[in-house]
Amino acid sequence: MIISIHLKMCGPPKRAASDRNGVEFMQSAERYCEIANAENSNCALTLNLNEMYRTCSFEQVVKVPEEMGKGYWKCIRTYSSIDLVICDVRFTKNMTLSSREGGNNINLGFCLGDSIRWSVEGRKGEFGLDPWEVSAFGSIQASNRCQYDVDSHFQGLSLKLNHMESIGPLHHLPLHKISSALSGNSRLFYNSQMTSGMKRIVHDIIHCYYHGDIKHIYLEGKILELIALYLYEVILEKNTSSPPLGLSRTEVASLHLAKDILDGDLMSPPGLEALAKRVCLNEFKLKKGFKLLFGMPVHAYVIDRRLEAAFHMLEEGRMKITEAAYAAGFGKTGHFSEQFKRKYGVNPSEYFRQFRR
Structure with a gap:
């Protein structure tokens, strides 16, 4: 599963449009994404995907034609500056798709399923992500060609942030640290392992069951949480040039x-x-x-890590709540449920009932 976060630093918006719900969206002269099928210039899938990226409505779905495979791409435009794209596809024959995007981007890619490989125009070698890896990469003004092998399961989510100066909370995140990490990487990509916290947030984004305005608010919060966690756990913690104040x-x-x-x-x-x-x-x-x-304090950290461990045991569906609680180190199921609700907002039984539904 590939999850890409594109942080697009573009110029001022070119024009505004509204969907039928009255939500206003902006389009930029530099805001575009062109996708092509290497073997078929009239491919229905790529034509529909390009139309999806150009359209300003809140939520759209493009299904894979039956003769090509099964699955879908879904684009959710939460606000003028944020595009969220979710994909879940299997092809019945090998496919090669190319893409070219505008804007000055910083990207994050998370791999949760089958490995994926791609090439970059003008660059030697092959790039890719393996399961449970996260990769940061900068804007590449060139065509990328990605190979989708037959019967492989490609699931993904891309998050594109445009006009970043209009997103107030992002001003407080040290995004320049990602650029610093990339500047010392000759392969253009800064790869590391996903953490349990990142997996949990990604899961929450994909399995969001809210609707309307609540969905807007929920996804925006999760987006910022994921970016902040990546910066803290991968970039800042491992690339800090000096220790925090008061510590040697x-x-x-x-x-x-x-x-x-x-x-x-x-x-x-x-x-x-x-x-x-x-x-x-x-x-x-x-x-x-x-x-x-x-x-957080030591004891709070232990509780948080136990919750993460129990969460993933329950997510796999092989344990009951009581079993997962004890396996993660909680002495009492009631204490586990109390801490779970404090962290995730609902009881574990309610959360995973919604998840399996």
């Missing part, structure tokens, strides 16, 4: 070791005193430094 580099290394120890034994993690001794810090420095570096 040695202390930062010890705190990362403490986090690794907790991650490795969520069922029975060491207490604060034992953990402090193992990482050569006093308890005060461990508690204060851990919250400063990772955004």
Whole structure:
């Protein structure tokens, strides 16, 4: 499954249009996406996809023609600056599609299913993503050719942010850090492993069951949450040139070791005193430094990681709620349900009933 987030930094909008619900959208002179079938210039699928990208309505669906396979692309335009595209397709024959986009972009791609490979015009070699990888890449003003192999299951989500100066919350995110990471990568792509938090947010986006204005609000929040989490867990945490205020580099290394120890034994993690001794810090420095570096106290971090573990056990459908709660380290199902609702907004039974529906 491929999830791409395109952060388009374009000029001022060219014109405005409204859909039947009265939602206003902007179009830019640079805002375009042209898709082509390498073997058929009159391909119905690519013609429909190009029309989908050009249209300003809130939500559209393009189905794969039966003679080509099965599945769909869905485009949701939440506001003038954000396009959300979800795809879930299988082809009955090998397909090669090319795409060319305008704008100055920063992109994130998440792979949750079958691997995918593509080539870039004017660049040597092949690029791609394997399962559970995330890749950052900058705007490439060239054609990309992607191979879709027969019977492979390609699921994906792309998020395109246009006119970023109009999206207030993005001003607070250090997006330039992604550019810095890319500038030192000769292959143009900055690949890393997805974290459990990213998987959970992606799941929430794909399985959103809200409608109308609530859907707008929910998806916008999840989009910003995913970008922020990627920046924090992949870019900032691993590429910080100086330690946080009040911590030495040695202390930062010890705190990362403490986090690794907790991650490795969520069922029975060491207490604060034992953990402090193992990482050569006093308890005060461990508690204060851990919250400063990772955004939450040690105990809260353990609870959060247990919730993530239980969530994915339940998502796989092989365990009941009680079994997943105990397997993740919760001593009582009631405590697990209480913490789950605090984090996800609903009880686990209600959440996964909606998910399976």
